[in-house]
Amino acid sequence: MINGKTVLAGVIGWPVAHSRSPMLHNHWCKVHQINGAYVPLPVAPGQLEVALRGLAAAGFRGVNVTIPHKEEAFRLCDELTMTAKRAGAANTLRFEDGRILGDCTDGTGFCDNLRAHAVSPSGSVLILGAGGAARAIAAALQDCGCDVFITNRTAARAEALVSALGAGVVLPWADWPARLGEMQILINATSLGMGGHDETDWPSILQQAQLGLSVADIVYTPLQTPLLRAAQQRGLRTVEGLGMLLYQARAGFHAWFGLWPEVDKQSFDLLMADLT
Incomplete structure (x- = not known):
């Protein structure tokens, strides 16, 4: 049940309805009994900075960023990991004290x-x-x-x-x-x-x-x-390639919800069933 203590995260894209990330992260929250919610966030091109600052102000812990926003997200970050700098992109953002911290987990x-x-x-x-x-x-x-x-x-x-x-x-x-x-x-x-x-x-x-x-x-x-x-x-x-999708999600889950989830048969089968 979502309440005042629920940890919030999500995925930003345009479009974003096709993303399997909400299914995966919410599954991990349920398995590990975490009071968290991960939601799809459709953000149109040109609106990314407004969206990120608004989500941070609203108490979100962070977001994943997918097409077409990865390069712009990279530019908007206040701090980047060395991995993100070498990749030239940021797909995993964490909000901390009004700042946007960016990583690339691909x-x-x-x-x-x-x-x-x-x-x-x-x-x-x-x-x-x-x-x-x-x-x-x-x-x-x-x-x-x-x-x-x-x-x-x-x-x-x-x-x-x-x-x-x-x-x-x-x-x-x-x-x-x-x-x-x-x-x-x-x-x-x-x-x-x-x-x-x-x-x-x-x-x-x-x-x-x-x-x-x-x-x-x-x-x-x-x-x-x-x-x-x-x-x-x-x-x-x-x-x-499906394993890459699963493994790249772990670092974000840890950053927002504080736990490293396992990529196990249950999580693999969950996404596999949605693809078939």
């Missing part, structure tokens, strides 16, 4: 999901894509000591990402399959495979991989993308 959530699948974030890693998710993941992997290679259809975006990170190697989009045999991890950080739509000839490409390659996808609709299906057929270890 990259660390991705690495935690790798570990949950018995994949060590180490060695040479090839990331397909150069958007915001790719940058956060690349930064986190570099912090783990990985050698990060970036490829993108638009080479200038990959070069800009490497420049922003201050490290990494750009591979031309046409050439990356020939370098796959050097890699320990392949990551799809593009929209390829979303909704099952992907005409890439993954079986032929993956023939160039060593059998020790691990293949990860940030897409989770469907859970088994064409890339992951081809990787499994090749006998490679695979890492689905």
Whole structure:
């Protein structure tokens, strides 16, 4: 029951009705018997600063921020973690004494999901894509000591990402399959495979991989993308994208509600049921 002592948090986006974060955080509050509520907050472009200052004044502990507000949220923060600075984005905000403290949990959530699948974030890693998710993941992997290679259809975006990170190697989009045999991890950080739509000839490409390659996808609709299906057929270890969504949520829950929730079968199945 919501009352005067309920801890409030939420997710800001436009649109935001599709977000599974309220389902997950409210589930964790219920499991851990926390008097908390996490709500969807539709905020139109251009209204983010007003919304954040208003929520802080109204007593919210903080919010997650999703499309299209992540970059603006980054600029509005009074203080940023080093992780957020390297990622160039803030998706997890905490309100404290009238100030906005920003963190980015996408990259660390991705690495935690790798570990949950018995994949060590180490060695040479090839990331397909150069958007915001790719940058956060690349930064986190570099912090783990990985050698990060970036490829993108638009080479200038990959070069800009490497420049922003201050490290990494750009591979031309046409050439990356020939370098796959050097890699320990392949990551799809593009929209390829979303909704099952992907005409890439993954079986032929993956023939160039060593059998020790691990293949990860940030897409989770469907859970088994064409890339992951081809990787499994090749006998490679695979890492689905839904776990990243779960693991990246833990830090925010801890910041607002004071407890580190477990990513267990119950929480995974809860989101999985909503996707199917």
